[in-house]
Amino acid sequence: MNRVRTVCIVGAGFSGTMLAAQLLREAPVGALRIVLVTRPTPTTQQGRQSGALARGLAYGTDSPDHLLNVPAARMSAWPAQPDDFVRFLHDQGAAFAHATDPLLDARFVPRHWYGRYLRHILDTTRLAHPDIGFEIRAGNVVDLRTVAGQTSALNVVFDDGDALQADAVALAVGNFAPAHPASLPPALTHHPRYVRDPWDADALARVDLNQPILLLGTGLTMYDVVLSLLRRAASAPSKGDPTLLAISRRGLLPQPHRVHTATPHFADIRDLGTPTARGYLRALRTRIADAAASGLDWRDVLAAIRPATPALWRALPDAERARFLRHLKPYWESHRHRAAPEIAQAIDAARGRGGLRIERASLVDVAALADGSGLSVHTRARGGTLTTARRFGTLINCTGPSARLEAEPLLAELATRGVISADTMRLGLALEDDYRPSSSLPVLFYVGPLLRARHWEATAVPELREHVARCALEILNSIGAS
Ligand SMILES: Cc1cc2nc3c(=O)[nH]c(=O)nc-3n(C[C@H](O)[C@H](O)[C@H](O)COP(=O)(O)OP(=O)(O)OC[C@H]3O[C@@H](n4cnc5c(N)ncnc54)[C@H](O)[C@@H]3O)c2cc1C
Numbered sequence: 001m002n003r004v005r006t007v008c009i010v011g012a013g014f015s016g017t018m019l020a021a022q023l024l025r026e027a028p029v030g031a032l033r034i035v036l037v038t039r040p041t042p043t044t045q046q047g048r049q050s051g052a053l054a055r056g057l058a059y060g061t062d063s064p065d066h067l068l069n070v071p072a073a074r075m076s077a078w079p080a081q082p083d084d085f086v087r088f089l090h091d092q093g094a095a096f097a098h099a100t101d102p103l104l105d106a107r108f109v110p111r112h113w114y115g116r117y118l119r120h121i122l123d124t125t126r127l128a129h130p131d132i133g134f135e136i137r138a139g140n141v142v143d144l145r146t147v148a149g150q151t152s153a154l155n156v157v158f159d160d161g162d163a164l165q166a167d168a169v170a171l172a173v174g175n176f177a178p179a180h181p182a183s184l185p186p187a188l189t190h191h192p193r194y195v196r197d198p199w200d201a202d203a204l205a206r207v208d209l210n211q212p213i214l215l216l217g218t219g220l221t222m223y224d225v226v227l228s229l230l231r232r233a234a235s236a237p238s239k240g241d242p243t244l245l246a247i248s249r250r251g252l253l254p255q256p257h258r259v260h261t262a263t264p265h266f267a268d269i270r271d272l273g274t275p276t277a278r279g280y281l282r283a284l285r286t287r288i289a290d291a292a293a294s295g296l297d298w299r300d301v302l303a304a305i306r307p308a309t310p311a312l313w314r315a316l317p318d319a320e321r322a323r324f325l326r327h328l329k330p331y332w333e334s335h336r337h338r339a340a341p342e343i344a345q346a347i348d349a350a351r352g353r354g355g356l357r358i359e360r361a362s363l364v365d366v367a368a369l370a371d372g373s374g375l376s377v378h379t380r381a382r383g384g385t386l387t388t389a390r391r392f393g394t395l396i397n398c399t400g401p402s403a404r405l406e407a408e409p410l411l412a413e414l415a416t417r418g419v420i421s422a423d424t425m426r427l428g429l430a431l432e433d434d435y436r437p438s439s440s441l442p443v444l445f446y447v448g449p450l451l452r453a454r455h456w457e458a459t460a461v462p463e464l465r466e467h468v469a470r471c472a473l474e475i476l477n478s479i480g481a482s
Helices: 014-026 084-091 111-128 201-205 220-235 277-293 298-305 309-315 318-336 341-353 409-416 449-455 461-478
Strands: 005-010 032-038 133-138 141-146 154-158 163-166 168-171 213-216 244-248 356-368 375-381 387-392 394-397 444-446
Touching: 005 014, 005 154, 005 163, 014 032, 014 111, 014 461, 084 111, 141 409, 154 168, 168 461, 201 220, 213 220, 213 387, 220 244, 220 341, 277 298, 277 318, 298 318, 309 449, 341 356, 356 387, 375 394, 444 461, 449 461
Parallel strands: 005 032, 005 168, 032 133, 168 444, 213 244, 213 394, 244 356
Antiparallel strands: 141 154, 154 163, 356 375, 375 387
16 A cells, blocks of 8 residues: 655645645545644734634634625635535524625625634535544744655754654745835834734734824725724724824725626636737726726726736736836736725725825834834825924834745745745745746645736635645645545
């Protein structure tokens, strides 16, 4: 009988959890032992911290205000069972307020329900495949080492010094806290008036709501943070909304999703003409104008190019990708990464009450006040030359997940040794279509948002679930267990 092979998955967010589930389903009987590594992140007073099993960063929140930004009908974790998430929600009965809602397909459900769904998948798939070894290991992986010079096995090294030998290792280490902006002095990193990780519920709970708060970034992360602060303010005997100022260079906000009606049928768009940033923009504008003339919405056009986005991205020469990132990315992001309608309304209401203001400005300088009471902040308005000096109680970094390999110590270590590398645009990891980030280590795989470097559109569930399924097959092939 063939030896049982060990596959170690580092990280148990969406990607790691679903990779384990796919391997459980696809592996031949008795062929595999799967070890799923999850970081030991306890539930704190303020809620679950990111990193919890089957939750990861995106679904680690317990806040009812943090909604999925994709409608339920498109959030199945299994590529071949598109209605799986909606069915799970239906099955929750009275526990889920909208279980019998005829428009459930179109709803933007609280993200914690998605974490429960992933946990349900993991538990039920394990039970259905008792002949595949499965272990959950709490730990923080800090290094990978070859075993006695071979490249067909790896030692997975934990921060307590322990190690585990595996025939294949999949890195599913996910999203990282925002990068520390270059305009902020390094000394501020651990300052109590600066929140570096906006998904750290305890840090948000300590923010002083009685002083003005500066939010750096105006995307979906800022929306999450604003809603958390407003909820805290509403439950405290304070004087209404906190004073919030959100800045970004262009001041662009995420566009809202439509309040859902049935999505009209719109044929996929595969071609946007000349592969230049300008050429794509021009072609997209024409398509949007044509769609509008036939009563359709720009959102339908964006949905129609989604399947072809990786091919369109790969067709762009490096200089054109750089041009796209420099000039068009903020517009792409605000139209592509949209907010649930309820969230957009809550943000509009906060702006209407005057508590939340948005400015087109960049950060010039930040200094901690000597008495510890706050921060002195200089900003410069877009297109202006003068700086404005203001005082804030707290600065919260809402610039969104970092894709820098240095942000995760394990990746930083592997990159320093030349085992893996960032892509030329520093959007994620350099890798090929077989999910192998290292030519020297053929048993090492990666799946998760850093695939963006290769595919551009690769960070949300509708794309990641496909990558996870394909990565599982590559792993099984590589260890001769397909
Ligand atoms: C706030 C937020 C909201 C989002 N909302 C949506 C949404 O509504 N719909 C959608 O489709 N997409 C959404 N996304 C996109 C998201 O990228 C994917 O949906 C998906 O959650 C990515 O999962 P992941 O497992 O790759 O990463 P993560 O969820 O980041 O999970 C990675 C896990 O690996 C662990 N880990 C990292 N390093 C180590 C190590 N060295 N040792 C051990 N463990 C480690 C981390 O602790 C974490 O638990 C959202 C993203 C964010 C950041």
